[in-house]
Amino acid sequence: MNKEPVAVVGIGQTKHVAARRDVSIAGLVREAAVRALEDAGLSWPDVDAVVIGKAPDFFEGVMMPELYLADALGAVGKPVLRVHTAGSVGGSTALVAANLVAARVHRTVLTLAFEKQSESNAMWGLSLPVPFQQPLLAGAGGFFAPHIRAYIRRSGAPETIGSLVAYKDRRNALKNPYAHLHEHDITLEKVQASPMLWDPVRYSETCPSSDGACAMVLTGRDGAARAPRPPAWVHGGAMRSEPTLFAGKDCVSPRAGRDCAAEVYRQAGITDPRREIDVVEMYVPFSWYEPMWLENLGFAAEGEGWKLTGAGVTALDGDLPVNPSGGVLSANPIGASGMIRFAEAALQVRGGAGAHQVDGARRALGHAYGGGSQFFSMWLVGAEPPAA
């Protein structure tokens, strides 16, 4: 099948903060969209369709907010498609938008994801009511902590690994003007001394609740040729899902994640991800998920991911930088977080990541997951167009 190559030609983010009380939801999404269009050198009439995603509507208390946001997104008279795949939604949304270009249904598509968590309380928005879930399983941390303990027991990782990830990501965030947390006085000791929330996850190893939006402009070969700045090219993209819980599910390294990565590598012609991928933007809402996903994504053998983290391989100046932006641990507007990973990967191969740029990044992986580690979406972007 002869698909249109897909290029990222515009990226826009808001400064992610705990509460954007100065803007409405519409104002927030428009800010990101306008920045993405400016980056692409385009204006509203150039956009053929809008694909928007966010995590549960309960987070803002608005059912199907895309209806009300049509005007703010310049979408009146255009198609608007709304995606919702839990925490992976930002990535899935970008992939749905990319398909519109790849299938030549539309030439230029604006894709956007957002969350304005200050409108409600995500902690309790994620604590599902009985009988859907066992009582006192407070928030996402309560769900994931047992899986982290399983990883530690299975891999024999020393207990310091989680704090190393948090310290690294929070320091990386200091170089990213859009990151929510800018903790200038952060030290490893402070991370390790922070209160235990869900054993073994400490306060400083946990993502914040953020307001924020991320937008991208996707287009085909002709659009990329006209773009004022270098495009990032999509070399592979996939989504995979598996059931929430069932006998035989591997909560430490879900098969859906492994399959999803394998499919993206197949499309992109990657056979040795550890060597062929220059930088990874990985969905790490709790610090221990860095070593876990390093294994799940094929960067390390089973039980070996923590060794890469411990050896500094994933640091900004390491051999395989992970989350140079500061990652989800430093900014988590949930519905947007996956798209931010995708967009940051694109920024890296465009050479546009500023102070957190990885020198010479040519191929980058953007990764998102959601639900009970059951929904995965990923893309691999490159500085060069994919081979025809």
Place this chain on the structure above:
Amino acid sequence: MREVAVVAFAQSDHVRDSSEVSEAEMLMPVLHDVLEQTGLKARDIGFICSGSSDYLAGRAFSFTMALDGVGAWPPVAESHVETDGAWALYEAWVHLLTGDADTALVYAYGKSSPGALREVLTRQLDPYYLAPLWPDSVALAALQARALIDAGVTDERAMAAVAAGARAAADGNPHAHLRGEVPMGEYVVHPLRTGDCPPVDDGAAAVVLAAGDTARRLARRHSRRPAWIRGMDHRIEAHSLGVRDLTDSPSTRLAARNAGAFQRPVDTAELHAPFTSQQVLLRRALELEEDVTVNPSGGALAANPVMAAGLIRLGEAAARVQRGASDRALAHATSGPCLQQNLVAVLEGEEGE
């Protein structure tokens, strides 16, 4: 453009209250039915996409339970739209057009019975200016009906005739909720009477799409022809009712034009019009002549499982094409207050090629 067709369609019986079953339990027989029609298992499907709404379920991530019902093991390529399943079908159609998959399973479900649907739907309005006033869905539709009557487009008698036609057509639809004789009824919100308003239903639907020769092969299993999707498009209008002409539906017309609906006449139209006045309006926007069979299923006036009702229009239209009752059918789905967002697809039998 790659050829993609609807090859199977299934739906539940639509009922006022299904509190004895969970959403996944309501959905599973429909999934089994639609897969059985094609001989495929969930693991054989190239792409899966669903439509539903957390606000109906009253919990976040409600679609995860439905996915468990699909049996997503080994892992599947899957996505979800937080709206009517018609848009899930659109996403799946685009996915098949890329060539990355040859088959797709699309499903949608909604249970309105746990809450008060009219009040729940107020939460989809502009949260700062409109939602705090709690204008309910029937009141907003009544505003539109009043505008249509004032513009001389319709009157209460003509609207009642639409209702009677829908209920009569539903006599032949075993899945419908409301059938047979219905009086105009009392006013619910002037000028809308009971008969002008849809029932409030729980229900589910599913469709299997396939591309090219795969579609031909799967359709042959049941000696049916594929219902080829000749075009599909959807458009949105401004949200604020104050800036819209409620007597027109430009988004429907534009979507229909882009879907190729005006290139040749259709013989059948399945219109997602929850209110009689909206069916009058859609007929005009789509320029449907008198000889077009409109809503032979009874439409949303006979069965209205929110989030599945639009997908059912696509499924019903496709099923007629599949069994030869239609050669060229139009299917329409809507979302948002007063027909804010509209999708149109054109489906044809093999003869249309």
